[in-house]
Amino acid sequence: xxxxxxxxxxxxxxxxxxxxxxxxxxxxxxxxxxxxxxxxxxxxxxxxxxxxxxxxxxxxxxxxxxxxxxxxxxxxxxxxxxxxxxxxxxxxxxxxxxxxxxxxxxxxxxxx
Amino acid sequence: xxxxxxxxxxxxxxxxxxxxxxxxxxxxxxxxxxxxxxxxxxxxxxxxxxxxxxxxxxxxxxxxxxxxxxxxxxxxxxxxxxxxxxxxxxxxxxxxxxxxxxxxxxxxxxxxxxxx
Numbered sequence: 001x002x003x004x005x006x007x008x009x010x011x012x013x014x015x016x017x018x019x020x021x022x023x024x025x026x027x028x029x030x031x032x033x034x035x036x037x038x039x040x041x042x043x044x045x046x047x048x049x050x051x052x053x054x055x056x057x058x059x060x061x062x063x064x065x066x067x068x069x070x071x072x073x074x075x076x077x078x079x080x081x082x083x084x085x086x087x088x089x090x091x092x093x094x095x096x097x098x099x100x101x102x103x104x105x106x107x108x109x110x111x112x
Numbered sequence: 113x114x115x116x117x118x119x120x121x122x123x124x125x126x127x128x129x130x131x132x133x134x135x136x137x138x139x140x141x142x143x144x145x146x147x148x149x150x151x152x153x154x155x156x157x158x159x160x161x162x163x164x165x166x167x168x169x170x171x172x173x174x175x176x177x178x179x180x181x182x183x184x185x186x187x188x189x190x191x192x193x194x195x196x197x198x199x200x201x202x203x204x205x206x207x208x209x210x211x212x213x214x215x216x217x218x219x220x221x222x223x224x225x226x227x228x
Contacts, residue, residue: 031214042118042201042220043148043156050214058215059113090155097214098144098163098207103155 002026004104006091012110013081021076021107023091031094032074033058033101034066036087043090049074050097081111114139116204118219125192126227133222135202136184144207145178145185146216151198159200160187163207192226199223 007022025032033048035058045058049068063085065077074093078085088108094101115138125131137145146161162169162176162185169176173192178185185204189196205216 033214033216035218040220043203043218045216045218048214056214059217096207097205097216100158100161101146101216103157105155 004091004093004102006089006104006107008107009105010108010110012112013078014112015082017081018077018079019081021078021089021091021109023074023076023104024072025074025093025102026072027093027095027102028071029093029095029102030071031097031099031101032068033092034064034074034076035090035092036060036085037090037106038087046076046089048097081109083111085109086111114142114204114206114215114217116202116217116219118202118222120222121220122223122225124225124227127192127194129192131187131189131192131196131224131226133187133200133202133224134184135186135204135219136182137204137217138183139204139206140180140183141206142204144205144216145176146203147176147187148201148203148218149198150201150221156201189224192224194226194228197224197226 034046035043047066049055091104143164148156150156175188202219
């Protein structure tokens with residue numbers, strides 16, 4: 001049981017490049033979410049999903065896309081990276097919203 | 113939308129003392145209030161949560177209280193130990209089980225330092 005996994009651990013992008021941050025969980029959790037963490041700003045919700053095929057916007061969705069084709073995977077796409085997207089990104093999952101949420105190890109993204 | 117304020121931003125206590133972190137929220141509909149602990153360089157981990165039908169919840173040295181009328185909730189850590197040193201985050205959201213809600217808003221965090 002690997003829990004919540006994220007790849008890559010660290011990534012450097014140039015402005016305008018695109019990339020996908022991968023997130024997977026093997027706990028059969030329905031609820032999955034993406035957060036970004038910036039110094040002094042806490043954790044801010046980007047997008048979330050309450051089940052396969054269902055996604056919704058969080059607090060800071062602009063510049064990010066998500067999809068949920070399977071229960072296990074919840075990738076986060078940056079279509080055109082900007083320096084303002086430099087951050088640490090955490091994926092999390094739980095059985096449902098309002099239950100214990102488990103975080104992945106994080107992806108540190110630097111956009112130059 | 114929901115807004116969560118967390119105070120203080122830093123807190124330093126002596127080992128064995130108590131620590132209290134307070135959060136206020138703006139949306140009276142919110143009914144789920146978790147607390148997370150994040151050690152340096154690690155992922156956040158849930159330490160305790162409370163729902164709006166409960167006023168207080170305890171787990172060993174950790175307790176959380178909720179005042180729905182005043183829209184604030186607090187984390188209490190008793191008999192603090194050096195390993196309690198970390199950043200603590202509160203959060204608030206609306207959990208309508210079986211529904212489509214899932215928006216969790218976090219406070220900006222409190223850095224707790226426990227001095228031996």
